[in-house]
Structures are given as structure tokens and as C-alpha cells.
Amino acid sequence: MSILEKILTLFRGAATEAGQSIVDKNAVRILDQEIRDAQNESVRARDELARLMAQQRLAGDKLQARQDKKAEYEGHIAKLLAANDQNLAREVAAKVAQLESELAAEQKDCDNLAGAVAKMHDAIKSADRRITGLQQQVDQVKVNESVLRSQSAIAARHSGQNAKLRTALDSLERLKAQQAERGAQIEAADALAKNDGDGDLEARLAKAGLVAGSVSADDVLARYQKVTATVEPPAQLGAPGESPAQTVPAEKVKAN
Template sequence: MSILEKILTLFRGAATEAGQAVVDRNATRILDQEIRDAQGDSLRAKEDLTRMMAQQKLASDKLDAKRAKKAEYESHIGRLLGQGDQALARDVAAKVAQLEGEIAAEEKTLTTTKAAVDKLHGSIKTADRRIDSLQQQVDQVKANESVLRAQSAISARHSGQNAKLRTALDSLERVKTQQAERAAQIEAADALALSDGDGDLEARLAAAGVTPGQVSADAVLARYQKTEVVQHPREQLEAPQGEGSPLPATHERAKV
């Protein structure tokens, strides 16, 4: 195969694929148009059937008239033979023979027409049933397509919302990380400031209660203990004491 033939084959293949893609994208439109075409054909077939049925009726009426005329002529033949008019009876018999030939031919034609009418009528009914079934299937396909479009839209919106939420969560995590880094930097700066100056020493002196203006917990506790020791012996002095009773050692310490 030459290069030109391969290129032409490639173009034909691309055209086929493009055409198939167009058909797939417009499948429902094509089905709708095919249904309309089938309905148009069915309508024309019904019109033809109507004409054929009209012709059948006319042929049947004409055949009935000839049958009636034949019966009438046959009755004339009997009377003429009874009167002895042989010649006229013969002419009437010839007319009856002509009518019988026409009736036979028309009966054959009418039978053929009736068969054609019945066949066409059955074909139209079958075609209508198929058209109705196809229309129902197309309607179902359209409904399914609508549902799929709605589901796709919802899914797309849901995916978009999830993406936005993920972006927001990522931003929140970055903000938290930045805040944690800033807090750590501040703590490190405070620790560095204390280690460089007298801040750490002053804090330890304040905790020991030796810094002016600062009172330790031990100092406060000692003051309360001294007050309690002083007040308790006074209560003992006010109570009656026996002669020669020595003063309590705690009172002596308080007066010193």
C-alpha cells in the first residue's frame, strides 16, 4: 500500500470516527426524526388503505348490482320460455352469460383487493405498534438522560464544594502553623531576653523573698507564728497561779 493510499485510509477512518461521534451526540434527535419519518409513512399508508377500502366498497357495490341484474334476467328467461318467445329468451340468456363473466372477473379482482386491504391493514397495525414501542423507549431514554444530567450536575457541584472545603481546610492548617511558629518565636525571644540581662536573677530573688518590696511565704508564716506565741502566754498570766509557780518559759522568751 502506498503512502497516498494510507493517507486516504486515514482520512476515511477519521471521517468515520467523526461521523460516529456526531451520531452518538445526537442519537435522541436522530431517533425522534426517524420516528417522525415512520409516522409519516404510516400516515401515507393509511391514506392508501382508505383509498383501497373505498375502491373495494365501490367494486363490491357494483358486483352486487350485477348479481341483482343477473338474477332479474334469469327470471325473465323463465317467463319468456313459458310464453314461447325463444328468440328473446336467447338474447336475455346471452346477457346473463355476459354478466356471469363480468361477475366472475370482478369477484376475482375483489378477492385480490380484499386480500391486499387486509394485508395493508395488518402491516399498518404492526408498524403503529412498533412506532409506539419505539416512542416509549425514546421517552424513557430521554428521561434517563435528564436524570443523568441532573446527577452529573449534582456530582460536579459536590466535587467543587469538596475541593473548596479542602482548600479552606488547607488554609486553616497553614494559619494554625504560622500562629504556632509565631508563639514559639515569642517564647524564645522572652527566654533569650531573660538569659541576657538580670531578669532571671531578679525572678529568683523575688521567689526567695529578698527583693525589696517582695515578701516571701516563709516570712509571712514566721510572723504569724511569732504573734501566736506572744498572745498565748498573756492568756496564761490572766489565769490564777499558785504561789511559787514559775512563769512559763514561753512568757520569758516573749519579754526578752
């Protein structure tokens, strides 16, 4: 297959797909038009049926007239035979024979017309039933299509509402996080303010000796010097051979 043939095949395939897509999208509209066409055909069929029935009636009337004429001639034959008029009776008999031939042909035509009328009547009834059934199915399809469109619209609105709710919840969570962060910042600022305000005051109170538990190196040294002075008596000259008084460590005295 050449390139040109492939391209033409591609175009035919694309045209077929496009046509099928159009048909699928307009299936209900196409069905409606087909039903209208079928109804129009049914109307024309009814007109044709009426024409055939008229022909059948005319043929029946003509057949009945010939039968009446035949019966009349047959009566004449009986009277002529009774009058012994053989020649005229023969002529009338020839006319009756002609009428019988015509009656046979006309009877056949009437039978054919009756059969055609019956067949067309049955065909019209069958077509009407099919059209009615198809119309009911199309109506059901339209109802289903309306329901599907309504459900699709509801689903779309529900989806949109869910998306909006999710967006609102996300915004609410972000707002809560921002509020919590601002609250933490405020608490930290308050703590810093308290520390900054009380720190200088505590230092000045400790310097004044009013804060319990505040001990400086000078205080500790003074305390030890006081203990040492209390334990060690003034130095005295002892007797020969006596050792000077031993200094008792402050920790030992404190322990005693």
C-alpha cells in the first residue's frame, strides 16, 4: 500500500469516527426523525389502503351487477325455452356464457384486491405497533437522559461544594495556626517583659540583703573568719615543753 493510499485510508477512518461521534451525540434526535419518517410512511400507507379499499368496493359493485345481469339473462333463457324460442334462447345463453367468463375474471380481481387490502391492513397495524413501541422507548430514553443530566449536575454541584468546603477548612486551619503563633508570640513577649522588669529589682534587693538565699563571696569569707575567731583563743606563752595550742579547722568545729 502506497503512502497516498494510507493517507486516504486515514482520512476515511477519521471521517467514519467523526460521523459516528456525531451520530452518537445526536442519537435521540435521529431517532425522533426516523419515527417521524415512519409515521409519514404510515400515513401514506393508509392513503394507499384507502385507495385499494375503494377499488375493492367498486370491483365488488361491478361484480354484483354482472351477477345480477347473469341471473336476469338466465331467467330470460328459461322463459324463451318455455316459449320454444330456441334461437333467441341461444343468443341469451351466449350472453350468459360471456358474463360468466367476465365474472370469473372480475371475481379473481376482487379476490386479489381483498388479499392486498388485508395484507396492507396487517402491515399498517404492525408498523403502528412498532412505531408506538419505538416512541415509548425513545420517551424512556429521553427521561433517562434528563435524569442523568440532573444527576450529573447534582454531582458537579456536590463536588464543587466539597471543594469549597475543603478550601474553607484549609483556610480555617491556617487561621488557627496563625492565631496560635500570635498567641505564643504574645506569651513570649509577656514573659520577656516580666523578666526584664523584675531582673533589675531582684538584683537591687539582693544587694540590699533583702532577698533570701542571695550569698556573696564576701559574706562567705566573713562567716568563716567569724567562726575561726571564736574557736581560736589568743596566743599565750605556755610552760616549757608545752606545745602551742592547735588550730581547729572551722569545718571540724562546725561539725562538733
